[in-house]
Amino acid sequence: xxxxxxxxxxxxxxxxxxxxxxxxxxxxxxxxxxxxxxxxxxxxxxxxxxxxxxxxxxxxxxxxxxxxxxxxxxxxxxxxxxxxxxxxxxxxxxxxxxxxxxxxxxxxxxxxxxxxxxxxxxxxxxxxxxxxxxxxxxxxxxxxxxxxxxxxxxxxxxxxxxxxxxxxxxxxxxxxxxxxxxxxxxxxxxxxxxxxxxxxxxxxxxxxxxxxxxxxxxxxxxxxxxxxxxxxxxxxxxxxxxxxxxxxxxxxxxxxxxxxxxxxxxxxxxxxxxxxxxxxxxxxxxxxxxxxxxxxxxxxxxxxxxxxxxxxxxxxxxxxxxxxxxxxxxxxxxxxxxxxxxxxxxxxxxxxxxxxxxxxxxxxxxxxxxxxxxxxxxxxxxxxxxxxxxxxxxxxxxxxxxxxxxxxxxxxxxxxxxxxxxxxxxxxxxxxxxxxxxxxxxxxxxxxxxxxxxxxxxxxxxxxxxxxxxxxxxxxxxxxxxxxxxxxxxxxxxxxxxxxxx
Numbered sequence: 001x002x003x004x005x006x007x008x009x010x011x012x013x014x015x016x017x018x019x020x021x022x023x024x025x026x027x028x029x030x031x032x033x034x035x036x037x038x039x040x041x042x043x044x045x046x047x048x049x050x051x052x053x054x055x056x057x058x059x060x061x062x063x064x065x066x067x068x069x070x071x072x073x074x075x076x077x078x079x080x081x082x083x084x085x086x087x088x089x090x091x092x093x094x095x096x097x098x099x100x101x102x103x104x105x106x107x108x109x110x111x112x113x114x115x116x117x118x119x120x121x122x123x124x125x126x127x128x129x130x131x132x133x134x135x136x137x138x139x140x141x142x143x144x145x146x147x148x149x150x151x152x153x154x155x156x157x158x159x160x161x162x163x164x165x166x167x168x169x170x171x172x173x174x175x176x177x178x179x180x181x182x183x184x185x186x187x188x189x190x191x192x193x194x195x196x197x198x199x200x201x202x203x204x205x206x207x208x209x210x211x212x213x214x215x216x217x218x219x220x221x222x223x224x225x226x227x228x229x230x231x232x233x234x235x236x237x238x239x240x241x242x243x244x245x246x247x248x249x250x251x252x253x254x255x256x257x258x259x260x261x262x263x264x265x266x267x268x269x270x271x272x273x274x275x276x277x278x279x280x281x282x283x284x285x286x287x288x289x290x291x292x293x294x295x296x297x298x299x300x301x302x303x304x305x306x307x308x309x310x311x312x313x314x315x316x317x318x319x320x321x322x323x324x325x326x327x328x329x330x331x332x333x334x335x336x337x338x339x340x341x342x343x344x345x346x347x348x349x350x351x352x353x354x355x356x357x358x359x360x361x362x363x364x365x366x367x368x369x370x371x372x373x374x375x376x377x378x379x380x381x382x383x384x385x386x387x388x389x390x391x392x393x394x395x396x397x398x399x400x401x402x403x404x405x406x407x408x409x410x411x412x413x414x415x416x417x418x419x420x421x422x423x424x425x426x427x428x429x430x431x432x433x434x435x436x437x438x439x440x441x442x443x444x445x446x447x448x449x450x451x452x453x454x455x456x457x458x459x460x461x462x463x464x465x466x467x468x469x470x471x472x473x474x475x476x477x478x479x480x481x482x483x484x485x486x487x488x489x490x491x492x493x494x495x496x497x498x499x500x501x502x
Contacts, residue, residue, distance in 0.1 A: 005110065006095075007151035008108040008129065008142050009107040009152075011106070014083070027048075029048035029054070030072070031044060031060070039059055040060035042054065042060060042063055044056070052066060053066045053067065054067050080106070085100060085236060088100055089237070093329075094112070096240070097239055099235055104182075109151070109233055122144050126143075126144060142162055143162040144164065147225060148231050150225050153182075154172060173225060174199055174203060177198060178196060178199060207219060242269060243332065244268045244332070246265050246330070246331040252287075252331075253328070255320075258328070270311070277340060280338055281300065281301055282300045282301075283300075283333060284336055286332040287322060287331055288330040295323055299315055299318065302376070304338065306341065313362075318369070378394040385454055386457065389457075391415075412498070412500055416498055420496060422496065424437075424481075424483075424495040432450060433471065446472060447471070447472040448471045449469065449470040450470060466483070467482055467483045468498070479499070480497075480501065481497050
């Protein structure tokens, strides 16, 4: 089966939106207007106003003259586009690829390939979309075809079934007017002048003749409608490679029902991940509610996993955060971050110490799910000179680094995030402090080791080197301090406290 596309046409987009907000306007003719070169032009017309002769592009004053009692509302630039994007994001429940119609700017284009079977076929798919949008108050027409161009044409100009059979584009669009091909106004004027009132009037003519008379853009629109030229849709949201969807026959409201839905989605997703040698690192469950709202929960793992039982346990911790409201009609699970998985060693003599133990990793994931992922960290060494820069955060618990922790020199058990300037009395030129003041308290130094010089990373920034000392005060407390730079007449040096020893 080839690709199938749906066109959704909101033929009273702004007026429907206004009636939803102000139901009393359903019985009143009204229009939206915008200023244009000192004139107020009509940008949207309600059905009652259209019946009385008001049309798009008309002056507001002329519209009032034609239709007594007309209510004129101020429009805003970009309002229709913003509303259409919001409707498009709502329609993502029917397909991961939904795009705004760039030509008419009053519709959506949906890539329905592989989605229609979830609603019992194409007829049920279109019926679901139309009925749901109409229940929200929008007047729509839909069509499904092999190409976006053909679906667009049938949704706006079709007189028969909105389901264009596969391979039947030519028969369906041939009797339609040329405007069904999304042509520019000047091209339509030429076609009308030549007497071409239907697409079939010129569809069989030589391409060279059509190109010379109407240009390359004219041929492109014909090719896009017939499918001989690809038309790329720009989705509102980029589709995720690993995503599963589960529509519900009846809205789900209970914890048990949500858990069963998650298990079903995980079974399908983990099967795909395992087949490609990958595992989930971050997953998001989305629930589309009957009232149109979206509820989401997200889990993360310390290492890649495609274990259904383990991932289900992590989602179980989040189910209480899901508010189903009147019920959830569609679940969607996506693995927004995946990593390659290594095949585990299965020999009898293989050991599983520490972080290589699968049960330890799963325990870390459960702890992170309860207290939050920000509460669990793993630090790894980094090849840097400055001590505060020599520590990095691991992307995963099992990440392996070639660098080792430095153990040839003593290092404090607690390192301050930033060195703190302290007042010091010391002998010169290279003696440790005799006493120093930290947080308003004076510490008398009785023992000191050093200095250990650590040079500045000159390829990154400028400044002085550091001379570190291990210092013990008269209370038995031990500190890690350094002097930045040499003693000199300019007094460019400064003492800092950087850490504490146990």
